[in-house]
Every structure is written in C-alpha cells, then in structure tokens.
Amino acid sequence: MSIRHRAAIVVPVLLSALLSGCGLLGFNTWHWNQKVTIVVETPAGERVGQSVQSISWYESPAWARLGDSGGWFSNELHGEAAVVEVAANKYLFALLKTYDDPAGNKVFRPAKANSQSATPxxxxxxxxxxxxxxxxxxxREIPKSAFPTLVTFETLSDPSTAREVNPQNLESEFGKGYRLKSIQLAITSEPRTSGRLQQVLGPGFFQKWSAQFNATIKNAAAFSKRPFAFRLAQNDFINGG
Structure with missing residues (x-):
C-alpha cells in the first residue's frame, strides 16, 4: 500500500475520532441536558416554571495550551432562563449562569470539583x-449557595424596570402569601426547551433593552453605577442558538 493511500485512510479516521470526543490525543467532550424547576407558593396555589438547558464540557490536553487558553476543561450552557408566572402578568425569572460554572457543579459534583488544580x-x-x-x-434540590439570580419586571414591556428578587423574601416583591418553595435541578433525557421566554417577553424586547442601555450609558456621569437592569445582558436570559 502506498504512503498516499495509507494517509487517505488514516487522516479521516483521526479526524472522525477527534470530532467524536473519543479521547484521542487528549481531547474529550461530554454533553447532557439539565432541567431547572422553580416552585413558588402563592395565595392561589403552587406555580411551577421549568426550562431544559444543554450543557457541553470540553477537555483539551496540556500540550494544546496557547498562552492563557486551552490545556484544561471548559464548559458551555445553552438554553433559556426558567420562568414562572406567579400572578397575572407577574413573572419570576431564574437567570442562566453563563458567567459562572453551571449550577450542576455544586449539585452533582463533590465539593473538590471547585478546585481547578491542573494535575493529572x-x-x-x-x-x-x-x-x-x-x-x-x-x-436534586439546588442549594441556596448555588441559586441562580432571580429577577422580575415591574412593567414587563419595559426592560429598564428589571429588579432582583430576594429568594428568601418573595413577599417584598409580590405580596403576602408568596414564597419560593424550591429550585430543583435534574439531569434529564428531555430535549432542550425554547420559545417560552420569547412568548413571555414579547418580540423586540432585547432590542428595546439594548436601546435603553445605550441611552443610559451615553447620559451617565463618569464612574456612575449602572442601574440593576443594565448590569444584566441578553445572555443571562437566552444563550445559544
């Protein structure tokens, strides 16, 4: 067999192995879906909101490190925030944790998983x-230390009215008889959900948010603190295609 013929066989096999995440040369991938479920007690009974999100983990070997990147593990969370309608036109959103390790790290991993020591x-x-x-x-129940940020809007059509909600005191936001009962996380075979956020927030919501953000930044005094609404981003609500 000629060298060219052998290469024609070996190269596609190597590429296929790498892309399949089989661990050849130290590259690995993992994928699973997680379901976030929020349960809120209200004067009218329990209200439940759910969202199924996708998690991907990637490992690159130490030899693949370039500068400050590569050579270790990375992860991605795609999907949309879980949302529950706690009262008529009043919604509670559990934001995505795209800026942090997925909540599953604190729910389904031992405490030592927080260590990033790059040892064999x-x-x-x-x-x-x-x-x-x-x-x-x-x-499993998500521990309070790993709760996602909870947000509501005073006026749903106005992104600038976003407010953070204290998970221990929903009554201060929604009134007497409202209590966060639990936030649960499941590893599931259910497909990733989509469309609920768009349905609740309506078309053009994030375009309006961007316009409000730009106007706020333009008119803000130097070193002034941003309002809470503009310390958030679209990726806190929806991330990935």
Missing part, C-alpha cells in the same frame, strides 16, 4: 465525574 489526578477525577453526570438521571 484532577483530570482523571473530572473525566470520571463527567462520565457519571452524562449518564445520570436524577433530580
């Missing part, structure tokens, strides 16, 4: 944890 043993542990989570089908 730690690599082996993270691979094993990812293998276990990927095949897991279980629901």
């Amino acid at each position: 043993d730690r690599r082996t542990e993270i691979r094993a944890e990812n293998d276990a989570i990927e095949s897991l089908r279980e629901t």
Whole structure:
C-alpha cells in the first residue's frame, strides 16, 4: 500500500475520532441536558416554571495550551432562563449562569470539583465525574449557595424596570402569601426547551433593552453605577442558538 493511500485512510479516521470526543490525543467532550424547576407558593396555589438547558464540557490536553487558553476543561450552557408566572402578568425569572460554572457543579459534583488544580489526578477525577453526570438521571434540590439570580419586571414591556428578587423574601416583591418553595435541578433525557421566554417577553424586547442601555450609558456621569437592569445582558436570559 502506498504512503498516499495509507494517509487517505488514516487522516479521516483521526479526524472522525477527534470530532467524536473519543479521547484521542487528549481531547474529550461530554454533553447532557439539565432541567431547572422553580416552585413558588402563592395565595392561589403552587406555580411551577421549568426550562431544559444543554450543557457541553470540553477537555483539551496540556500540550494544546496557547498562552492563557486551552490545556484544561471548559464548559458551555445553552438554553433559556426558567420562568414562572406567579400572578397575572407577574413573572419570576431564574437567570442562566453563563458567567459562572453551571449550577450542576455544586449539585452533582463533590465539593473538590471547585478546585481547578491542573494535575493529572484532577483530570482523571473530572473525566470520571463527567462520565457519571452524562449518564445520570436524577433530580436534586439546588442549594441556596448555588441559586441562580432571580429577577422580575415591574412593567414587563419595559426592560429598564428589571429588579432582583430576594429568594428568601418573595413577599417584598409580590405580596403576602408568596414564597419560593424550591429550585430543583435534574439531569434529564428531555430535549432542550425554547420559545417560552420569547412568548413571555414579547418580540423586540432585547432590542428595546439594548436601546435603553445605550441611552443610559451615553447620559451617565463618569464612574456612575449602572442601574440593576443594565448590569444584566441578553445572555443571562437566552444563550445559544
């Protein structure tokens, strides 16, 4: 067999192996879906909101490190924030944690998972944890320390009216008889959900938000603190295609 013929066989095999995440040359990938469920007690009974999001984890080997990037693990969270209608036209949103490790790290991993020590043993542990989570089908309570940011809007059509909600005191925002009962996280085979945020917020919501943000920044005094609404971003609500 000629060298050219051998290369024609070997190269596609190598590329296929790399893309499939089989671990060849130290590259690995894992994928799973997580379902966030918010349960709120109201004077009219329990209200439940859910969202199924997708998680991807990637490992690149130490030799693939370029400058400050690569050579370790990275992750992505795609989907939309869970939302529950707690009263007529009053909604509670549990924002995505795209700026942080996914909440699942504190729910489905041992505490040592917060360590980012790039040792061979730690690599082996993270691979094993990812293998276990990927095949897991279980629901657990999210601890208060890992709660997502909770947000509501005084006027749903006005992005500038976004307010942060204290998970321990929903009554201060919605009135007597409102209480956050639980926020749960499940590793699930259910497909990623989409469209609920668009349905609740309406078309053009984030375009309006962007226009309000730009106007606020333009008119703000130097070093002034941004209003809460403009410390948020679209990716806190919807991330990924």
